[in-house]
Amino acid sequence: MLKQNPKAGSRDRAFIAETTYEVVRHYRLYCEVLGKMPFSEVDFWKTIGVHLVKNDTPLPDWTEFKTLKANEIKSKLEQTQHIRALRESIPDWLDEMGSRELGPLWDDTLAALNQPTQVVLRANRLKTDRTALQKTLRDEGVETLPVGDADALLLARRQNVFQTKAFKSGFFEVQDYSSQQVALMLAPAPGMRVVDACAGGGGKTLHLAALMQNRGSLIALDTHAWKLEELRHRARRAGATNIETRPIENRKIIKRLYGSADCLLLDVPCSGLGVLRRNPDAKWKLTSESIDNLRVMQQDILQAYSPILKPGGRMVYATCSILPSENQEQIETFLASEAGGNFKLLEEKRILPHDEGFDGFYMALFERVK
Numbered sequence: 001m002l003k004q005n006p007k008a009g010s011r012d013r014a015f016i017a018e019t020t021y022e023v024v025r026h027y028r029l030y031c032e033v034l035g036k037m038p039f040s041e042v043d044f045w046k047t048i049g050v051h052l053v054k055n056d057t058p059l060p061d062w063t064e065f066k067t068l069k070a071n072e073i074k075s076k077l078e079q080t081q082h083i084r085a086l087r088e089s090i091p092d093w094l095d096e097m098g099s100r101e102l103g104p105l106w107d108d109t110l111a112a113l114n115q116p117t118q119v120v121l122r123a124n125r126l127k128t129d130r131t132a133l134q135k136t137l138r139d140e141g142v143e144t145l146p147v148g149d150a151d152a153l154l155l156a157r158r159q160n161v162f163q164t165k166a167f168k169s170g171f172f173e174v175q176d177y178s179s180q181q182v183a184l185m186l187a188p189a190p191g192m193r194v195v196d197a198c199a200g201g202g203g204k205t206l207h208l209a210a211l212m213q214n215r216g217s218l219i220a221l222d223t224h225a226w227k228l229e230e231l232r233h234r235a236r237r238a239g240a241t242n243i244e245t246r247p248i249e250n251r252k253i254i255k256r257l258y259g260s261a262d263c264l265l266l267d268v269p270c271s272g273l274g275v276l277r278r279n280p281d282a283k284w285k286l287t288s289e290s291i292d293n294l295r296v297m298q299q300d301i302l303q304a305y306s307p308i309l310k311p312g313g314r315m316v317y318a319t320c321s322i323l324p325s326e327n328q329e330q331i332e333t334f335l336a337s338e339a340g341g342n343f344k345l346l347e348e349k350r351i352l353p354h355d356e357g358f359d360g361f362y363m364a365l366f367e368r369v370k
Contacts, residue, residue, distance in 0.1 A: 023047050025114060025280035026054070029089040033076045053077075088114055093288050098273075101323050105352060109322060112354035117277040119155040120147060120358070122175040125210040126239045133171050140164050150184060151210075152177045170237040175203050178274075178351045178361040179320070182267065183207035185349065185365050186316045190215035192262040197221045197254075197305045199245070202231030204267055209240035216242060219257070223248045251304065258307045263314050266305055268298045270319035270326050274353060274360025295325060302334045306343065309368045315343070318363040322352060327362035344369050 023030060023044075030047045031037050038044045045064035052059055053073040059065045080086040085095040088110040098106045121144065123130040130151050134144050142164060143156035153172070161167055161174065183204050188194045190213040196205045199220035209218055220243055222228050228245040235243050246253060271291050272282050302317060309315050317334075319326050327350065334340040347365040351358065 019048055019051055021280070022116075023051050024284075025277075026051065026089045027280075027284065028091070029077075029080060029086055032080055032086050033073055049073075050077075084110070090283050094283060094286070097288065097291075097323070101325060108354045109352050109360070112352070112357070113273075113276040113360070115277060115353075115357075117176075117359075118357060119158055119161075120175065120177045120180075121153045121155070121161070121172045122180055122207060123151040123153065123172055124170055124206070124238050125151065126214060127169070128171045133166065136166050136171060137161075137164065140166060142166075147177050148180075150180065152180055168237070170239055173203060173206060173234075173238070175207070176275075176278075176359045177356070178359040179203065180207065181349065181351070181361065182265070182316060182318045182363050183211055185347070185363050186263050186265055186314060188212050188216070188263040192216045193219075193260060194263040194265070195219045195221065195257060195261040195308050196265045196267070197308065198265075198267045198269065198301070199231060200224075200227050200267070202227075202234055202243075204265060205231060205243060206234060206238050206240055208263075208265065209235070209238070209243055212242060214240065214242045218243045219261075220245045221248050221253070254305060254308065259310055261308050261313055262310060264305070264309045265316050265318070266301055267316075267318045268301050269294055270298065270321040271323065272320055274320040274322045274351075274362075277353065278359070291323075291326075295330070298326060298330050299333055302330065303337065303339050306334075306339055306368075311342075311368050311370055313368050314346075315366040315368065316363055317366070318361065320359060320361055322350075322360040322362070327364075331364050342368055342370050 030050045033050050034046055038047055046068060049059055049065045049068045050073055053070045054077055059068060059070065085092050102109060123133040130146060130153060134153060137144055142159060142161060144153035145156055147154050166172060188208055188211055192212065193216060194208055196208060199205045199222045202220060205220045212218060220228060220231055225247040228247055231245060271286060271294055272279060276283055306315060317331065321327060331345065335345060343366045345364060346367055349363050351361045353360045
């Protein structure tokens with residue numbers, strides 16, 4: 001659509017592409033202002049126009065915006081400000097759930113989730129360190145700022161880092177600062193036997209491999225074999241050689257590992273509400289029923305996978321959700337169960353998106369005592 005518009009040059013196309021992403025984030029609010037759901041190309045252009053007005057950007061002199069009146073749009077936007085679900089552009093059911101679970105924290109959390117995300121890199125210790133990576137990237141025209149005291153670098157401005165020689169050489173991965181806290185909490189030592197039971201594409205698996213210095217055994221499990229294939233590609237680039245991938249085809253795969261791991265990571269499937277800034281379309285795909293189903297799955301994973309750990313071993317349960325019902329309440333249920341009786345909770349960490357400006361996350365560290 002953009003390339004066919006004679007008035008839209010390359011800069012215009014980039015501008016519209018970025019704006020479209022923001023329109024998805026504020027979709028309900030913009031539909032409210034327009035008075036209808038967009039169904040045609042003309043309607044979608046109007047939602048972009050509403051977004052421009054909301055951000056005090058003058059409307060370009062394009063045919064698509066001729067019927068829009070900035071003053072009327074601003075007036076309608078003002079009328080929505082006292083209704084939180086409209087102002088923050090989320091479904092009513094989600095607003096009710098978030099308010100019920102987070103109480104007074106919900107307002108600040110929602111506002112933070114509607115802010116553009118920051119891009120954070122993780123220096124790959126198998127090939128470099130943060131100081132050296134920062135210099136390497138600077139030589140390629142990429143300025144960064146250190147975050148925390150480990151491996152994280154924050155991009156000073158958004159740009160495509162995947163075309164850099166540093167990325168192609170496996171010197172870093174793109175991984176949010178909050179996400180980087182998970183492997184650090186588990187803190188596996190070189191030479192250990194570690195299981196990442198919900199590995200997915202392997203971002204945290206690669207971090208674990210780096211912390212282990214490629215020494216020991218790191219088993220990456222997932223129910224989706226194609227995700228593990230992606231992990232294998234990423235591991236080759238990163239120089240992570242101690243990773244073994246195993247698709248979970250049945251529960252026997254899990255039971256064969258019982259009592260074998262020094263460290264266990266359960267980065268369980270979740271609602272992803274802590275990373276809505278990255279995936280704003282998720283709030284239009286989620287339902288209260290789907291979150292209910294996820295809670296059942298999370299507890300099932302805790303019950304069925306926790307015996308993988310040896311007595312004396314350490315386990316981390318993690319989600320990128322901000323809901324206590326997926327986090328603290330799951331831990332309480334687990335500890336009160338027969339399986340949880342073998343575990344002691346050592347530490348919990350909740351990161352809300354407005355705390356430090358990064359993704360919302362939860363992680364809990366356990367020790368298996370018997």
